Amino acid sequence: MMKVAPSLLSCDFTELKEEVKKLEVAGVDYIHYDVMDGRFVPNISFGLPILEQLRRITDLTIDTHLMIDEPEKYVEDFAAAGSDIITIHVESTRHLHRVIQQIKQAGKKAGVTLNPGTHIEQVLPVLSEVDLVLVMTVNPGFGGQSFITEMVDKVRYLNDFRLQHQLKFEIEVDGGINAETAAICREAGADVLVAGSFFFKHDDFNEPTTRLRGE
Ligand code: DX5
Numbered sequence: 001m002m003k004v005a006p007s008l009l010s011c012d013f014t015e016l017k018e019e020v021k022k023l024e025v026a027g028v029d030y031i032h033y034d035v036m037d038g039r040f041v042p043n044i045s046f047g048l049p050i051l052e053q054l055r056r057i058t059d060l061t062i063d064t065h066l067m068i069d070e071p072e073k074y075v076e077d078f079a080a081a082g083s084d085i086i087t088i089h090v091e092s093t094r095h096l097h098r099v100i101q102q103i104k105q106a107g108k109k110a111g112v113t114l115n116p117g118t119h120i121e122q123v124l125p126v127l128s129e130v131d132l133v134l135v136m137t138v139n140p141g142f143g144g145q146s147f148i149t150e151m152v153d154k155v156r157y158l159n160d161f162r163l164q165h166q167l168k169f170e171i172e173v174d175g176g177i178n179a180e181t182a183a184i185c186r187e188a189g190a191d192v193l194v195a196g197s198f199f200f201k202h203d204d205f206n207e208p209t210t211r212l213r214g215e
Pocket residue numbers: 007009010032034065138139140141142143144145174175176177194195196197198
């Protein structure tokens with residue numbers, strides 16, 4: 001079954017605990033936690049203190065998406081604060097392979113991601129090392145943007161590559177995901193759908209969860 005990962009960026013932060021309880025009841029798979037530093041992306045979101053508090057109120061898998069420069073300086077902190085999966089951008093570090101080892105050494109699942117303008121070949125050298133590959137389907141930095149259809153080719157490519165090389169990484173998509181674009185990604189081979197604005201515009205979280213899964 002398709003996994004659903006609501007992006008907290010679009011939740012109501014004045015009601016964080018209630019939002020998280022509603023996510024648990026709806027049976028979502030991951031909580032997608034978007035960290036932005038105002039350097040790697042032109043926006044600033046939230047970081048370690050909120051993650052620590054989030055960890056205290058839920059057992060859901062926390063899927064941390066680091067949109068920060070020099071992630072090597074912070075991966076241990078994000079691991080200690082409670083992330084289960086830590087995903088870094090290929091564009092954000094000179095030592096991609098090393099940072100992935102760092103994440104695994106901290107006992108966490110490692111993910112790699114790439115901007116829409118980055119060629120998929122950039123991630124090939126680390127595919128045997130990662131647990132997850134995130135395909136950005138918008139330029140990172142903001143919720144509520146439109147899905148870039150061309151990125152579906154990257155999902156297909158990864159799905160083929162995974163089969164050919166008998167690898168096990170999950171393929172996740174992020175940006176502009178709604179019921180329609182989810183169906184396109186599902187068909188292309190995606191396993192995990194991140195959704196922010198589409199997900200949180202609903203009051204009843206069962207609805208986006210089942211619609212994204214295509215049930
Ligand atoms: C974008 C973030 C996304 C964002 C998705 O930089 O990585 O996770 O929250 O938001 P939507 O689903 O609204 O495009």
